[in-house]
Amino acid sequence: MNTHPLSHFMRTSVSLAFAMTLGVEVLFAQAIIPPIGTPLQEPPDVRTPLVLSAVNDPTSGRGAFSFKGSEIPPVIRVSPGQKLRITYLNRMKTSSGEVCVDGPCMNMTNLHFHGLHVSPESPQDDVLSMMAMPGESLRYTVDIPFDQPSGLYWYHTHPHGESYQQDLDGMSGAIVVEGIDRYVPGLRGLKEQILILRDAELRQGDEASSRLEAAVDMPQTICGNATGNPGRIFTVNGTVRPKIVIAPGEKQFWRIVNASPDLYADLTIDSEAMTMVALDGMPLGYHDRNHPTESVQHILLAPAGRFEAIVTGPALGTKASLRSLCVDTGADGDPNPAMVIADLDLVGRRDVSTRSRSSAADSQKTVYKPLSSEAIHDLEQRNAAFVVNFTEDKNGFYINNKKYKPADDPMVTVKTGNYIHWQVVNQTHEIHPFHIHQVHFLVYGKAGVAISDPKWMDTVNLEPGESLDLIMDFTDPIIRGISVFHCHLLKHEDKGMMAKIRFE
Ligand SMILES: [Cu+2]
Incomplete structure (x- = not known):
């Protein structure tokens, strides 16, 4: 079961319900969640070196990453062959109001670089001996190999016994290893959308939670064999059901990471096929240069999975949404019902800060690793x-x-x-x-x-x-x-x- 013990939820959910009427920003879970239907928020980009802090959100008390004074975790962009340098400061409190598997959380923390083909030894991707208690810090220098597949990876904390709560609190962010356009040159010039799926929690019998379930079109019927009540809905870059602006016929490059600690996303865009380019950061062309893309109607993303695809804006007058289908988690699993994750906005005005994020042409050779x-x-x-x-x-x-x-x-x-x-x-x-x-x-x-x-x-x-x-x-x-x-x-x-x- 997924119920959360924090009492702040009641206050925040009530203010969310209130705000949904008024259309103002509200406090919810680990950070401010803008109201449903707001445009997708773009997390900031950062290149190595960087300083990242673990903090407790002053309002909710929950764990969060702090970067340049904001609680929005940055997208870390690295190139194959680079050294990724991160100074990670644990500025969390010594006593936590949150409950982990063995009692109150101790607020110990570290970083894992999920999917990177790097050393597991200190000061690299070491989740065993590198651990910072509150007040301590860790310095990471991670050698990204030249043949690291170009794609979407992610960083999250990995202290055994506290991983779940920290990940649920949103202590995660995307890593882009540049150069995926070498495998699919058609990606160059496309608008890139990075979608980080995290969680907002639901509470049974709570009116605001019911409104949230309704807001994401969650069916009230049982999904699959799991019993009990749904405990979560997805957020995208911190927002419940945002709008993603895409013109009819426009092709965009969507890069999606499921950063939830336990929700599966069986992703689909209504009737639109998506052109898959990479799975779990691995370009399809890396092992099979003759088949760098594949058309898919839906794709199952387990917690931690990534999916990168070209998405085409549907015809004007169509209503299209990015959805997760019902995932049958089994008789002993937690319910994982269908829901709307985001809506495609075919007439919305594109924000002016549109960045050209596909990597610049560089001198590196395209790496292939076929297995016969x-x-x-x-x-x-x-x-x-x-x-x-x-x-x-x-x-x-x-x-x-x-x-x-x-x-x-x-x-x-x-x-x-x-x-x-x-x-x-x-x-x-x-x-x-x-x-x-x-x-x-x-x-x-x-x-x-x-x-x-x-x-x-x-x-x-x-x-x-x-x-x-x-x-x-x-x-x-x-x-x-x-x-x-x-x-x-x-x-x-x-x-x-x-x-x-x-x-x-
Ligand atoms: Cu398991």
Whole structure:
């Protein structure tokens, strides 16, 4: 269940309901959420180096990132081959009003660079030994490799036991690794929209929450097998159901990250097909230069997933919205009903601050990393070198019957330099997204049968009872060190569904 203990919600939700009538800004959740139907807010861009702070919002007390005096997390733009330098200051309070899995949150924090093929050792993407208590700071210098796939990544905090609450509070932001236009030159000159999906919480029996449910057209009928009441709706860049200006026939480049700790988005734009360019930051052309795009009607984004696509403005007179369809999370899952995420505004005036965000032409060569069908077939024939079993009971969540503890030794050691066949098995009655740090994997088989159209991802959903065959890309020695893999429903991760891996 997703109910939140903070009492401030009542006050903020009431003011939201009031504001929806008056059309003024209101305090809601972690920050000011403009009223429904306002234009999509563009987060600020920043290049390395930068200073980011973890703070408690003075009104709500909730965790937040502070950047240049504002609580809007910036979009970090880096190029392959660059060093990403971040000074991260923990300015949160020593005592928290929020509740984490083991009692009151301690407000410890750090950063994870989700999807980047970088070192898991300090001062890089180290979520195990790098940890800042209130008053402490961390200095990150992350070497982005030259062959890092160009696409959409994200940063979020990763303190085991507190990840869920901090991510729910909105301590996350987008990272763009520049250069995706090398794979799809047609992206050059297109208006880029970055959409960061986070959460606004609902409270049962609360009038303002009912209004929010109505505002996003959430059906009152049960969706799938999950019981209970919906606990969340999506926000986009901090706004409930914003308007996205796009002219009829205009092509735009939409880059969407699902930064919710536990809501799935099965994204669709009414009857419009979208032209997918990348999934989880990985351009489709990176492994298959002859097929850099694919037309899709909808795409399932698990928590932490990213989707990048060319969207075409529908004909004038059409009503079109970006929606999430009902996701059946299973009998033990939390409800994940359909809702409207944003509306396409075909006649709205474009804001004047439209930036040309596609990367400038540079001297770097386009990187391709094909994996031949023979190599895939060869890996298919071998038994899985490692099997990840997801299980759960009333006491917690487990990988291979083990509940994660920070003092654990690595559960598995692998030698870098190779592609390796892994299997992930979901033995529970709810869905879970599997994620591993530092690498992407090819999802190439389901229940032992080859998938006709396999995709490279860094976070993949598992249906109840399902087993997936993955080809892990452990080829690059840059990942050497101790890292983790886990369920990306962050409450499950906090409750033990995580394990360490040693890359040798
Ligand atoms: Cu899970």
